[in-house]
Amino acid sequence: xxxxxxxxxxxxxxxxxxxxxxxxxxxxxxxxxxxxxxxxxxxxxxxxxxxxxxxxxxxxxxxxxxxxxxxxxxxxxxxxxxxxxxxxxxxxxxxxxxxxxxxxxxxxxxxxxxxxxxxxxxxxxxxxxxxxxxxxxxxxxxxxxxxxxxxxxxxxxxxxxxxxxxxxxxxxxxxxxxxxxxxxxxxxxxxxxxxxxxxxxxxxxxxxxxxxxxxxxxxxxxxxxxxxxxxxxxxxxxxxxxxxxxxxxxxxxxxxxxxxxxxxxxxxxxxxxxxxxxxxxxxxxxxxxxxxxxxxxxxxx
Amino acid sequence: xxxxxxxxxxxxxxxxxxxxxxxxxxxxxxxxxxxxxxxxxxxxxxxxxxxxxxxxxxxxxxxxxxxxxxxxxxxxxxxxxxxxxxxxxxxxxxxxxxxxxxxxxxxxxxxxxxxxxxxxxxxxxxxxxxxxxxxxxxxxxxxxxxxxxxxxxxxxxxxxxxxxxxxxxxxxxxxxxxxxxxxxxxxxxxxxxxxxxxxxxxxxxxxxxxxxxxxxxxxxxxxxxxxxxxxxxxxxxxxxxxxxxxxxxxxxxxxxxxxxxxxxxxxxxxxxxxxxxxxxxxxxxxxxxxxxxxxxxxxxx
Numbered sequence: 001x002x003x004x005x006x007x008x009x010x011x012x013x014x015x016x017x018x019x020x021x022x023x024x025x026x027x028x029x030x031x032x033x034x035x036x037x038x039x040x041x042x043x044x045x046x047x048x049x050x051x052x053x054x055x056x057x058x059x060x061x062x063x064x065x066x067x068x069x070x071x072x073x074x075x076x077x078x079x080x081x082x083x084x085x086x087x088x089x090x091x092x093x094x095x096x097x098x099x100x101x102x103x104x105x106x107x108x109x110x111x112x113x114x115x116x117x118x119x120x121x122x123x124x125x126x127x128x129x130x131x132x133x134x135x136x137x138x139x140x141x142x143x144x145x146x147x148x149x150x151x152x153x154x155x156x157x158x159x160x161x162x163x164x165x166x167x168x169x170x171x172x173x174x175x176x177x178x179x180x181x182x183x184x185x186x187x188x189x190x191x192x193x194x195x196x197x198x199x200x201x202x203x204x205x206x207x208x209x210x211x212x213x214x215x216x217x218x219x220x221x222x223x224x225x226x227x228x229x230x231x232x233x234x235x236x237x238x239x240x241x242x243x244x245x246x247x248x249x250x251x252x253x254x255x256x257x258x259x260x261x262x263x264x265x266x267x268x269x270x271x272x273x274x275x276x277x278x279x280x281x282x283x284x285x286x287x288x289x290x291x292x293x294x295x296x297x298x299x300x301x
Numbered sequence: 302x303x304x305x306x307x308x309x310x311x312x313x314x315x316x317x318x319x320x321x322x323x324x325x326x327x328x329x330x331x332x333x334x335x336x337x338x339x340x341x342x343x344x345x346x347x348x349x350x351x352x353x354x355x356x357x358x359x360x361x362x363x364x365x366x367x368x369x370x371x372x373x374x375x376x377x378x379x380x381x382x383x384x385x386x387x388x389x390x391x392x393x394x395x396x397x398x399x400x401x402x403x404x405x406x407x408x409x410x411x412x413x414x415x416x417x418x419x420x421x422x423x424x425x426x427x428x429x430x431x432x433x434x435x436x437x438x439x440x441x442x443x444x445x446x447x448x449x450x451x452x453x454x455x456x457x458x459x460x461x462x463x464x465x466x467x468x469x470x471x472x473x474x475x476x477x478x479x480x481x482x483x484x485x486x487x488x489x490x491x492x493x494x495x496x497x498x499x500x501x502x503x504x505x506x507x508x509x510x511x512x513x514x515x516x517x518x519x520x521x522x523x524x525x526x527x528x529x530x531x532x533x534x535x536x537x538x539x540x541x542x543x544x545x546x547x548x549x550x551x552x553x554x555x556x557x558x559x560x561x562x563x564x565x566x567x568x569x570x571x572x573x574x575x576x577x578x579x580x581x582x583x584x585x586x587x588x589x590x591x592x593x594x595x596x597x598x599x600x601x602x
Contacts, residue, residue: 028480029458031465036453083416088408107389108464111412112457115384115419119452122423126448129441136437140430147427151420152337156413157330163409164332179329 003291010053014046014070021071021124035105035113036120040078043096048073048192050292051217055193055210058279058286059200065131069142069195072125076150077188079117080159082110089163094239122147128199142195149191158183165250172250178219185225186218193217209275216272221296223265226251227258228301237301269297304592311354315347315371322372322425336406336414337421341379344397349374351593352518353493356511359580359587360501366432370443370496373426377451378489380418381460383411390464395540423448429500443496450492459484466551473551479520486526487519494518510576517573522597524566527552528559529602538602570598 001009018040023033049070056066085092085100086107093103102110125146129139148154161180165172193214197207228237229244230253244251252261273290280286302310319341324334350371357367386393386401387408394404403411426447430440449455462481466473494515498508529538530545531554545552553562574591581587 023453027458028462028465028477029453029484032453032457032461079416083412086412088412109461111384111387111389112461112464114416115380116453116457118416118419119448119457123445123448123452126441126445129445136441140427140437140441144424144427144430147420147424151424152324152330152333152417156333156417156420157328160333160410160413161329163413164329176329183330 003288003295006288007292007295010050011046014049014053014074015041017049017067018046018071018074021068023120031105031109032112032116035101035109036116038104039082039101039113039117040075042078042098046074047221047296048077048188051189051214051289052192052196054286054289054292055196056200057196058276058284058289059197059202059206060284061196061200063131065128065134065139066196066199068124068126068128069146069199072121072146073188073192073195075117075121075124076146076155079114079121080155080188082114082117084159086110092239096239118150121150138198138201142198145194145198146191149187149194154183154187154191158185158187166247168250169248170250170254174255177250177252177255181219181222182215185222186215189218189221190214206279209279213272213275216268216275217293217296220265220268220272223252223261223268224297224299226253227261227265228299229253230258232300265297269293304589304596307589308593308596311351312347315350315354315375316342318350318368319347319372319375322369324421332406332410333413333417336402336410337417339405340383340402340414340418341376343379343399347375348522348597349378349489349493352490352515352590353497355587355590355593356494356497357501358497359577359585359590360498360503360507361585362497362501364432366429366435366440367497367500369425369427369429370447370500373422373447374489374493374496376418376422376425377447377456380415380422381456381489383415383418385460387411393540397540419451422451439499439502443499446495446499447492450488450495455484455488455492459486459488467548469551470549471551471555475556478551478553478556482520482523483516486523487516490519490522491515507580510580514573514576517569517576518594518597521566521569521573524553524562524569525598525600527554528562528566529600530554531559533601566598570594 022037022040025033025037052070052073053066081095082101084090085095086102092100094100101113105113125143128134129136158180161176162184165176165180190211193210194207197210202210226244229241232241234240256264273293276293277290323338323341326334326338353371353374354367382396383402385391386396387403393401395401402414406414426444429435430437459481462477463485466477466481491512494511495508498511503511527545530542533542535541557565574594577594578591
């Protein structure tokens with residue numbers, strides 16, 4: 001099967017998995033559930049659950065116990081988008097060509113839907129603990145990684161630094177920008193791959209290598225976002241281009257120029273693949289995973 | 302020692318405990334940490350951690366493994382207040398006589414501080430899993446209770462139903478109002494006491510009784526809130542009175558009248574104490590806990 005067909009098939013499988021884990025819309029609190037489901041089922045690459053599942057397989061994992069974590073990380077990614085889009089934050093009306101959650105359900109319900117998704121991510125991940133023969137040590141380690149990488153020492157920390165950077169305009173340093181990307185983008189990709197590794201039975205040294213590779217993938221992914229904001233079109237990207245320049249936002253492209261940014265992104269991506277393929281020599285190769293990482297820097301949306 | 306001195310001492314101990322678990326304010330994400338700490342250290346009765354700790358002791362618990370859960374539940378309670386106070390929700394500028402988080406730190410940072418506290422609550426509770434000799438089964442059961450009672454099937458569900466009720470004005474039914482109070486208020490009190498019971502080693506039947514007692518306590522607590530909104534003063538309550546009437550809000554008092562509401566609240570409180578003292582006969586009595594529950598319906602703020 002071609003990489004693209006395999007990617008499509010795996011994406012569809014993750015969509016089905018998400019549907020089974022999302023709440024049934026019922027009762028007095030039905031509206032928040034609708035808003036949550038609307039937000040999660042708005043499409044997207046499903047990159048984080050896919051990286052998690054592929055890393056899990058690379059370490060020999062073959063059970064369904066990874067699934068609650070796959071659903072959980074996509075819920076956390078989604079809640080961060082719902083809250084990011086709010087009027088007090090980025091004030092975005094469209095995402096992936098659809099109206100954002102607060103436009104459809106109102107601001108109060110969008111705040112609650114974000115809270116609901118973050119909380120439900122933990123409820124969902126905790127279901128892995130109830131599987132027959134669940135390894136509670138692995139499960140609790142995986143959950144601690146999820147919580148840490150999503151929180152103030154991870155994604156929320158990056159989001160905070162990003163908001164602070166807005167007031168600095170062109171005075172944002174490369175160090176500050178790296179902190180933002182490491183935490184806002186890379187942290188959740190690290191969580192995805194590290195949880196796959198932990199649940200698949202990786203040892204501490206292997207988990208460290210996965211964490212480093214995921215850092216490179218996260219930063220390279222973010223640089224590609226910055227590049228696409230300059231080079232893409234509204235139709236391809238599904239959101240307005242040139243928004244970074246309009247918002248006077250410091251990015252890799254504004255700091256380094258597009259050629260240097262592009263070179264750095266390719267180097268980080270290659271380095272990540274080297275690290276991952278080095279792991280494969282002691283375990284199971286996962287060619288799809290390498291191809292997936294490679295595809296992230298050639299993507300056009 | 303008198304009940305009041307003991308209450309003050311225990312409240313002070315919980316304040317110290319919270320301080321040790323809250324994040325150190327540092328780094329690029331310092332502002333969100335400041336906003337989180339400002340929100341949690343704004344005072345308050347610390348009722349949920351206290352009920353948790355006292356229930357834990359009633360079942361013979363005497364370890365520090367309960368502390369991460371005590372801090373976690375207060376973080377969750379606080380995040381719900383921070384998001385409730387936002388302009389898109391209740392738009393409150395003052396709470397407990399202090400400016401609310403979004404007034405001091407701005408709306409974007411208040412949204413992030415709420416997200417940060419909810420996420421950090423799980424990070425904090427997960428520290429209980431790392432204690433020497435931690436019982437991972439008990440810990441994961443306690444964490445699942447926390448997640449469930451705080452989420453869309455608990456507190457967030459109640460908050461959603463409450464927002465829906467605002468559009469109904471005087472058409473809110475008693476059933477709808479009970480759903481709101483059960484979920485918005487009682488659920489987190491249930492979580493507090495059930496986690497205390499689980500971590501203290503209670504069996505399933507005992508945990509069920511604790512859940513029922515906490516339901517009564519939660520509803521009685523909420524009715525007292527509704528009564529105080531009519532009978533108290535700004536100075537005593539630390540927030541404007543008469544806000545329910547102003548907002549055309551259906552409450553126990555508007556539905557039943559103040560006398561019937563007061564009678565129902567006393568009955569529920571007595572019932573809760575009966576249930577709790579019945580448990581004591583098979584375990585350790587906790588007179589302070591009974592006195593604490595009694596104090597909630599005689600409180601004036």
